[in-house]
Amino acid sequence: MQEIRLLQEKLANPSKIVITTHDKPDADALGSSLGMANYLLKLGHEVTVITPSVYPEFLHWMKGNDQVKIFTEEKPEDCEAWVNAADIIFALDFSVLSRINELGEMVRSAKGFKVNVDHHLDPEDFSDFQYWSTEAAATCELCYELIVALGDEALIDKDIAECLYAGIMTDTGGFRHPNTTKNVHEVVAKLIEKGADNSRVSKNIYDKNSLNRLRFLGYALSENLKVMPEYRVAYFAITEEELAKYESKTGDTEGLVNYALSIEGITLAGLFKESDGKVKISLRSIGDFPANEIAGRFFNGGGHKNAAGGRVELSLDETIKLFKSILPEYASQLEEESRKI
Numbered sequence: 001m002q003e004i005r006l007l008q009e010k011l012a013n014p015s016k017i018v019i020t021t022h023d024k025p026d027a028d029a030l031g032s033s034l035g036m037a038n039y040l041l042k043l044g045h046e047v048t049v050i051t052p053s054v055y056p057e058f059l060h061w062m063k064g065n066d067q068v069k070i071f072t073e074e075k076p077e078d079c080e081a082w083v084n085a086a087d088i089i090f091a092l093d094f095s096v097l098s099r100i101n102e103l104g105e106m107v108r109s110a111k112g113f114k115v116n117v118d119h120h121l122d123p124e125d126f127s128d129f130q131y132w133s134t135e136a137a138a139t140c141e142l143c144y145e146l147i148v149a150l151g152d153e154a155l156i157d158k159d160i161a162e163c164l165y166a167g168i169m170t171d172t173g174g175f176r177h178p179n180t181t182k183n184v185h186e187v188v189a190k191l192i193e194k195g196a197d198n199s200r201v202s203k204n205i206y207d208k209n210s211l212n213r214l215r216f217l218g219y220a221l222s223e224n225l226k227v228m229p230e231y232r233v234a235y236f237a238i239t240e241e242e243l244a245k246y247e248s249k250t251g252d253t254e255g256l257v258n259y260a261l262s263i264e265g266i267t268l269a270g271l272f273k274e275s276d277g278k279v280k281i282s283l284r285s286i287g288d289f290p291a292n293e294i295a296g297r298f299f300n301g302g303g304h305k306n307a308a309g310g311r312v313e314l315s316l317d318e319t320i321k322l323f324k325s326i327l328p329e330y331a332s333q334l335e336e337e338s339r340k341i
Contacts, residue, residue, distance in 0.1 A: 084106070
């Protein structure tokens with residue numbers, strides 16, 4: 001990591017700052033964005049958070065949510081003007097500019113000082129200051145450490161702490177995934193000490209469902225879940241019609257793939273969701289099985305070893321056919337990992 005003094009110097013005087021994060025923001029993406037925004041506002045900066053697209057309603061409780069600019073709901077020229085006017089641009093929770101869609105080229109060509117804080121593999125070389133580690137469970141974990149490194153731990157209040165706690169909680173699967181390290185526990189303990197109400201954050205994210213979402217979940221589990229015991233694989237293939245039937249909103253399929261992974265003996269789980277002529281893929285795995293390798297090789301994606309995703313311009317049937325065709329190549333690995341548990 002680079003000398004923190006470089007960033008300290010850039011933040012020493014009030015500046016115009018833009019913060020952006022990846023498409024379809026999750027709790028780590030929005031939590032890091034709003035956590036950093038609330039911190040930077042305390043330093044006297046003018047801060048604008050821009051997301052490439054909408055995000056789930058169960059994240060709207062975070063302080064500053066009502067000020068977020070959503071690219072797909074704004075005029076593109078306005079977003080470009082905000083980016084171009086920024087003295088500093090924070091790029092949070094993504095490693096390549098293609099993850100922020102049209103905003104990517106705007107950020108690339110902008111003259112502002114670029115800061116990348118992230119924990120994903122293979123970061124693109126687009127930033128002037130990088131605070132990056134694949135050892136971190138979440139970008140929110142890195143944001144906490146960055147604020148501390150800048151000498152401003154005292155500025156972390158309840159609102160900032162809860163934003164950061166949310167991202168760490170979700171990216172560790174509620175502190176169940178192997179990335180739940182000693183450091184994770186130490187950081188969340190500090191955040192609770194700063195005022196984070198862990199019970200409130202958990203309830204807001206996990207325990208506020210619409211009736212349609214619960215009915216969709218019941219339908220998906222009873223009618224849509226497919227299991228291939230010979231490969232230790234389970235998956236969901238969701239059509240646009242099925243999503244429309246249950247008036248599915250952004251975030252309503254969040255966590256669905258984990259139900260498939262929870263089946264005893266399953267090593268790899270997938271969620272294949274049809275949308276606008278494309279299929280979005282979410283993969284989850286256990287142990288050392290490389291879900292990110294499959295996402296990268298076959299589905300134009302990537303991610304972490306046990307949590308990855310991608311997107312293809314194929315029909316849902318073609319995508320499932322492709323997925324099934326690659327399983328024989330990984331059969332022995334899938335079997336081996338299932339025996340370790």
